[in-house]
């Protein structure tokens with residue numbers, strides 16, 4: 001998964017020109033609508049944070065929308081691993097050059113104090129896949145032959161968490177995000193962290209006998225990712241927020257909020273922001289566009305309940 005997504009020459013995030021949006025492979029909340037960034041800008045303003053961090057900023061849409069609507073922010077610090085994305089972000093945020101700092105990875109951060117945003121960041125980390133069949137097997141992949149190989153797994157303490165799953169079930173474990181989060185926690189000194197991602201809770205795993213790993217290409221879900229060459233499609237999984245909660249608490253964070261995206265956006269005033277926008281630009285085409293974006297963000301079957309929001313504090 002790491003090779004497919006992040007190889008510096010052939011990885012999906014390194015080479016693919018169009019990833020997000022209509023002509024790309026998928027939408028994210030920030031590429032679906034600027035209303036999303038405006039809600040976050042308002043939260044940051046209300047809580048009087050002057051320093052914002054964003055991890056995995058993609059095309060930089062969220063940073064742009066937040067900086068356009070909240071002029072009180074002094075510094076917006078981005079960590080984006082893909083050079084391709086960093087180039088796009090630089091262009092997109094040209095007018096905010098003085099406020100924006102752009103880094104490749106958390107290793108370049110000294111300490112983190114402020115408001116931290118991670119949108120569709122957790123799901124972009126490589127995971128390991130396991131099969132429960134008598135013993136627990138780790139699923140490896142022969143890249144050249146594009147097929148899976150089962151190897152008996154070494155024993156891991158976290159297997160206990162998956163004990164309730166029936167025989168024959170696959171599950172995935174986010175080793176690399178957990179490791180990354182431990183590094184992040186050591187550098188995080190004060191502030192808030194907001195994590196927004198599509199997600200599930202532990203009990204929902206029972207609905208996924210094959211696990212949740214899947215691909216995306218041109219807005220279609222790819223069930224058999226081996227039909228494609230490494231780097232050709234996005235590969236992702238659905239983060240388990242029950243597991244993440246444990247990871248965050250273990251690293252000293254308190255969970256301040258856990259809700260669906262729709263509940264979060266409505267509580268934080270997206271409907272007022274929408275009303276304000278359509279009262280400024282009163283053309284019917286603008287209103288129809290904004291209504292459709294709002295629908296994408298808050299309708300349960302669209303992003304509204306597929307995405308979860310977790311807010312952490314330390």
Ligand SMILES: C[S@@+](CC[C@H](N)C(=O)[O-])C[C@H]1O[C@@H](n2cnc3c(N)ncnc32)[C@H](O)[C@@H]1O
Pocket residue numbers: 013020028029030031055056057058059079080081082085104105106118119120121124125180
């Ligand atoms: C699914 S995309 C989401 C982009 C953006 N947040 C959005 O919602 O449109 C994940 C992004 O995280 C970046 N990324 C993945 N791992 C990273 C890491 N360890 N540090 C910084 N960026 C990372 C990827 O390059 C990619 O741009």
